[in-house]
Amino acid sequence: MLGAPRIIGDLSQCSLAMEFEQLVPGATVHVQTVQGDPIDEWPVTYTRQVFDFHPGRNLTGGTVVQALQSQPGAGGFLSIAKPVSGLPAVTALNNVSFAQPLYECAECLMLSNGFSGARVKVFSHDTEPLGESVVLPSGYAHVDLNRPLAVEDVLSVIQAACTRDGAPIISAPTPVPGSRPGSLSQIVVPQTEVDDVKACEMTLNIRKIMPGSFIILRRRKKNGTTTEVIGPVWVSMPGLIRYERFEYLEELVIETHLGRCKPFSNMAVTKIVGATPTNPPGVPKWVEADARDITLHNLSVGALVEISITTSSYSIKILSGASETTDRFPFSPGSPSQIKLEAGAIITVRQNLGGGPNNWSQANWIEVLTTEPGIPKPYLPVDGSIIPNSAPTLLWKDTGEERCNYATRFHLQIMDDVGHRVFENEHVTSPSAYVGGYLHSGITYSWRVRAYHNNSRPSTWSDTLHFTTPGIPAKHVDPSIPYKPGDQLFLLCEECMGIYSPAESRGSDLTDAIANAKARSPSCEYTKYTAGECKQIGR
Structure with missing residues (x-):
């Protein structure tokens, strides 16, 4: 089974595209209503991707949609359900502006002040299309151009969405302020600053980089014989770039390019020699624990990890190495055979990078408040509501997410008005369930749900809600x-x-x-x- 994708941003009947993350390249992502009616589907290329709706496909205001991904012979889990707004309240579109200076050779643009879900198109001289994209909920839109910008380009932008009743609304072409032939800067050397790099880190903090440029990172390992090239990495806005961790005494050469049509005239080079070691390492973060193991976050790869557990009946210590930044540590064989992390247990964790006695991080002290997952909170259908059909979708909130003790599955029960159990599923993997085909007309049903975290004992049952199906x-x-x-x-x-x-x-x-x-x-x-x-x- 493939993991559930995550729908990014708000949805409305004006949405021209949908954005997802947690995708599996090579799979197909499907969008459907919670009743199972298909809406659209697309092949997946990247782990995070934006998909335009195919002609004749769109969202309908007032519906609730979910997504899943599949491969031949393998299905997938449903995503968290999202409502589709039927009132986008679009009466007029703002003039889109450029969020960056415009330069010759640029191959992408960042626009701002757009309407979420609208489509934006960039033209040269109001006639030649250069590229298009969809505005994100933040109001920004990243547009990849089909050719590099030239000095003689005069750029304009239009934006398209729809009104309350679904009618299309298109803005007039918005010219770039001061844009005229020859107004684009011709030769620009991008400025780039890089923060100090520490060994075992996984991010490179790049500042003052020009949006629209791209970076090529050349890494020379400490033995001086291996060179690894990463890139090009396109930069929409200044920020962080993730990659494999640094090694001590590694040489980094960062080339910042602004377009490929003149590769050497607009390139900046930043060189860093000797990534400094982290000494001592960072403090391990939040602990997740059940009856068999403990999971720690914010670990340094290769560090020695010490875990001390003290309860009213026993005290144990675990020493092990960290192979990932998030790692799981089973209880040691010599621990009590009936180990149980009851409320009140004290867990202390620290890590040592380098092996010396002075290289221990600060200790993180955690008291186990409860080992139960959060009690689910039902919210749809609301108590006493009359739903429009006999095949509803039940929705609830996983309250365990608020304290990092999220549920891995749910146990759902539905009873009729004389207490007979008409539906039960102990392996619901998302906070929603479609129960079509199990209910009858003119009956008042009650439902409740409880949560499990891995193999822990279940939470307390949720409040019981009631709903009535229409009679015949x-x-x-x-x-x-x-x-x-x-x-x-x-x-x-x-x-x-x-x-x-x-x-x-x-x-x-x-x-x-x-x-x-x-x-x-x-x-x-x-x-x-x-x-x-x-x-x-x-x-």
Whole structure:
């Protein structure tokens, strides 16, 4: 099974595209309503990607959608459900502006002040299309150009969205202030500053870099014989670049390019020799623990990790090496056989990078408040609501996320109005469940849910909510309809809610039919009729 993708940003009926992360390259991502109706699908190339809706495909205001990804022979888990707004409140579009200076040879642009979900298009001289993109919830849009900018370009931008009723609205072309032939800077050497680099770190903090440029990182290992080239990495806004950790005494050469049409005239080089060691390492972060192991974060790869656990009945110490920045440590074989991290247990962790007695980090002291996952909080359908069909989607909140003790699965139960369990699933993997095909019309149901974290004991049951499915008008016996001869028997039930439809049975099944009717309504009265004796019964 493939992991669930994550839908980024808010959705509305004006959305022209959807953005996802946690994708699997080579898979296919599918978008559908929570009822399972397909909306659109796309092949995945990157772990985070924006997809334009295919012609004739779009979101509908007032619906709730989910996403999943699949590969041949493998399905996937559903994402967290997201509502689609039906009132985008678009009456006019702002003039989009450029979030960066414009330079000759630039191959991408960053726009700002756009409307979330709108499509933006960049033109040269109002006629030649150079590229298009979709505005993110932040109002920014990154546009890859189909050719490098030239000095003679005069740029303009249009923006397209839709109004409250779904009608398209397109802005007039917005010229770049002061844009005229020859106004683009011709030869620019980008300025780049890089923070000090520490061994075992995984980020490179680059400041003063020009949006629209790209970086090539050349790494020479400490033996002086191996050179690794990373890039080009395109930069939309100044920030961080992630890669494998540095090594001590490593040489780094950072080339910052602004366009490839003149590769050497607009390139800056930053050289760093000798990444400084981290001494002592950082403090290990939040602990996740169950009956078998402990998970630590913010570790230094290769560090010696010490974990001390003290409870009212025992005290143990674990020494192990960290192979990843987030690693799991099983309890030592010599620990108590019935180890249990009850509330009140004290966990102390620290790490040592280098092996010397003075290289220990500060200790992180954590008290185990509870080992149970958070109690789920149901919120849809709300208590007492009447839902529009007999196949609802139930939604709830995983409160364990608030203290890093998130649920890995949920146990859902649905009962009818006489306490019979009509639906149960102990392996729901997301905070929502579609229960189509299990419910009937005109019944009040109750539901509750509890959470599990890995193999821990479950949380307390959530509050119980109730909802009622719409009823169907009762059928009445019509004496003019001839009945087939034989051993047909008819059951008629009346009560304050109305007249139930006659339940037909054959032969010895009558006893079960009567028992079921009485279980449904203890006050139910029944009358036996044979062929030819049927008569009108009513109020």
